[in-house]
Amino acid sequence: MxxxxxxxxxxxxxxxxxxxxxxxxxxxxxxxxxxxxxxxxxxxxxxxIGGMIFFVVKYKRKTDHDKTPYISxxxxxxxxxxxxxxxxxxxxxxxxxxxxxxxxTMPENALEVNVFGRQWSWEFAYKSGKTSGKEFYVPVNTPVKLIMTSKDVLHSFYIPSMRIKQDVVPGMYTTLSFNAEKLGDYQIFCAEYCGTTHSGMLGQMHVVSQADFEKWLQENEEGMTLAEKGQKYFTDKGCVACHSVDGTPKVGPSWKGVFGLKEHEMDDGQKVSVDENYVRESILNPNAKVVKGYPKGVMPTFQGQLSEDQLNALIEFIKSLK
Ligand code: HEC
Ligand SMILES: [Cu+2]
The missing domain is CATH 1.20.58 (Methane Monooxygenase Hydroxylase; Chain G, domain 1)
Structure with a gap:
């Protein structure tokens, strides 16, 4: 005891x-x-347990002619x-x-970071285009939203000090949010058995001041932001043939202002909210939900033709078209 x-x-x-x-x-x-x-x-x-022991002792049969009282x-x-x-x-x-x-409840205007899990490491992609393996930097006192997916099997993103944990699932996005309040370094684990080196699938989160964060973001900058990369795929992958980014409808709907819509109408009358998972599905499985007023079966599926990184960049590009 x-x-x-x-x-x-x-x-x-x-x-x-x-x-x-x-x-x-x-x-x-x-x-x-x-x-x-x-x-x-x-x-x-x-x-x-105490009560049980107490009653066992107290009501133990003491003599041979003890009679048990009748209690209903x-x-x-x-x-x-x-x-x-x-x-x-x-x-x-x-x-x-x-x-x-x-x-x-995901905070509005949070700092968004894309997290990829794969056997056996974590990868962090920032909007600025910076990517980082293992080292995960966030500014202190800032709401952070993680948009996570896996490049292979099931993983689980776990930061014990933030008391947050969430499955990281191939084929879809899951989210987590937190607001770190103390500077310091914190351990990141994978909490879903994912193969031989699962226990080595570690990372370090560094909570730093806003200024240090900006400085870190600018180190070894590649030059292209995620949205700019997405814009490149928009032309390279041929989306531009059917989609516009300025609001004019072509064969398919324009992407301008679509992201974040709460009641986006489909041809069967259902209303969807346009988030990362909806856009992902629209690209990989276009017939699952067809936008109202547009033909079904015209957009080809891009399943197997875009890497997770390319998909992510395209989604970031669509997000940036306010
Ligand atoms: C051959 C024409 C064509 C091409 C090429 C094409 N799309 Fe589409 N797309 C459409 C049509 C038509 C729709 C509307 C019907 C539907 O929802 O399937 C659509 C719908 C979408 C939507 C949903 C838009 C909304 O308003 O909800 C997204 C997102 C999208 N496409 C992304 C892409 C991406 C990314 C590419 C390039 C990798 C691409 N499309 C290439 C024709 C096309
Ligand atoms: Cu893992």
Whole structure:
């Protein structure tokens, strides 16, 4: 029992070695909820097991003519032991739901970084065109949104100090967001077994000042931003034959102002919101959703003809056409 208390104490102590450092406000709230669950479970099991032992001793048969009293039930007791746990469980539900909601609400105007997982490393692509393996820089006190996909198998992007983790899935984009509040270096893991060197699929996140971040972004700049690369594929890959970027419809709809639409109408009447996953699907599987007023089956599929990086650049280009 003593060692359990010891562990719990370490869990509660901020900055203690039992839990990773808390890099965000959400990490603090997360730990509070977790500590509450630990304490509630400990107290609950103590009452239960302790009560059991107490009654075993207290009501042990003492003589041969002890007679067990006839007890049917006690409404008050039954109500109490059902109602109190119910209130606690509902409280935990509301608490957890609130926190989860906070974690999953993507901030507007966040710094967007594309993350690629592959066997067995992480790759980070910034809008400026800079890419980086392993070293992941973010400015302090800035909402960051990660748009992630995998170039091969399932991975999971995990930064324990930010208390965030999300599957990185081939064929689609998943997102994460956080707002780092303390300067420092934080460990990144892959948390989904993905092959031989899974345990070596590590990365370092560096939370730095805004000025240092800008400086880092400009080091070894290649020159072309992601959107500019996308613009290049727009002509190179032949999208330009059917799409315009200035609002005039051609064979296909213009890309201007499409990204971010909340109610984009399809020919079957359904309304979709235009995000990274919708654009990706429109390129790889054009017939899955056909824009209202345009012919089905005209746009060829680009499945297998665009790399993840090219797709990403095209999406960034479409995003930039406000
Ligand atoms: C042969 C003509 C043609 C070519 C080439 C073509 N598209 Fe299309 N595209 C269309 C048509 C027609 C539609 C509308 C029907 C539909 O949704 O499938 C469309 C729809 C889209 C949409 C959805 C737009 C919206 O408003 O929701 C995206 C995104 C898109 N195309 C991307 C691309 C990309 C990227 C390329 C080049 C790699 C490309 N297209 C090449 C004809 C084309
Ligand atoms: Cu992995």
């Amino acid at each position: 003593k060692w359990m208390l010891f562990l719990l104490e370490r869990a509660m102590a901020e900055g203690g070695a039992f839990m990773p450092p808390q890099g965000t406000k959400i990490a603090e709230e997360y730990d509070n909820l977790y500590a509450f669950l630990l304490w509630a479970s400990l107290i609950g099991s103590m009452i239960l 039930h006690n409404t008050f007791l039954e109500f109490i032991w059902s109602f109190i746990p119910l209130v606690i469980f509902l409280g935990v539900f509301v608490w957890g739901w609130h926190l989860y909601h906070e974690m999953r």
